[in-house]
Amino acid sequence: MNPSPPLALAVLISGRGSNMLAILRACLARTLHAEVALVVADRAEAAGIRSAAELGAPTATVIPRAQEEFETELAQLLDARQPQIIALAGFMRLLSPGFVTRYLGRMLNVHPSLLPAYRGLHTHRRVLAAGERVHGASVHYVTPELDAGPVVLQSQVAVRPDDTEALLSQRVLATEHVIYPRVLGWLADGRLAWRDGAPHLDGARLAEPLIEDFRRAPG
Secondary structure, eight states: OOOOOOOEEEEEESOOOHHHHHHHHHHHTTTSSSSEEEEEEEETHHHHHHHHHHHTEEEEEEEOOOOHHHHHHHHHHHHHHHOOOEEESSSSSHHHHHHHHHHTTEEEESSSSSTSOSSSOHHHHHHHHTTOOEEEEEEEEEOOSSOOOOOOEEEEEETTOOOOOOHHHHHHHHHHHHHHHHHHHHHHHHHEEEEEEEEEEETEEEOOOOOOOOOOOOO
C-alpha cells in the first residue's frame, strides 16, 4: 500500500474525454494512486462531463468567451481544488503563455504524434500523407510553445498499408489510454518530478523520451 496521499488531479476536456475516463477508471481501480479532484470542459455539450459525473468525479464547465475572462474563471476553479497536476485530455482550446506559465511543471498533455514531429492538428492524416511507417502518441509537459514541452513517454504503432485516418486514430488512441495513466502513476509514486525547468525520472534528468513499442500489439 502506498502510504502517501493520492495525487490530486484536474483533467481538462473538450469532447468525449476517453483519456480522462482511462485516467479516472485507473484511479477508481487503484492502479493509479491518484484522485480526480475536478473535470472541466470548455464545451457545454462535451459528453465526457456526463461520463465523469456518472463515475463520481466533480465536474464544471467554463464556456469560451474572451480569452482573459475564460482563463480567469478556469484558474479560479483550478485553484479552489488545488490539484497537484493538471492533465489536458483532448482539450482543444489554446491556452495563453501566461496561463501556462502559471502552472508550469504541473500541466501535462497527450498529443497524437511522435513529437516533435506533427505538432498541431490532423496528425493521423498528415502521417498517412507523408508515407510514415511508424506513428504514435506523446505524453509531454505543457510549455508556452504549442506541443513543444519536454516529452516523458511515447507510444509507437506501425502504420499499416491499409490504414485509414480513422483506423490509425483508433489504434493510437488505445495506446494513449495506456501511456497517460502510466506517466501520472510515476508522478503519484514520486518517480517523476519537474525540477530546474525539466522532467526528472528516478532522480535523473530525462534527456529523451522513454518509448513503449506497440507495433506488435494485436488490433
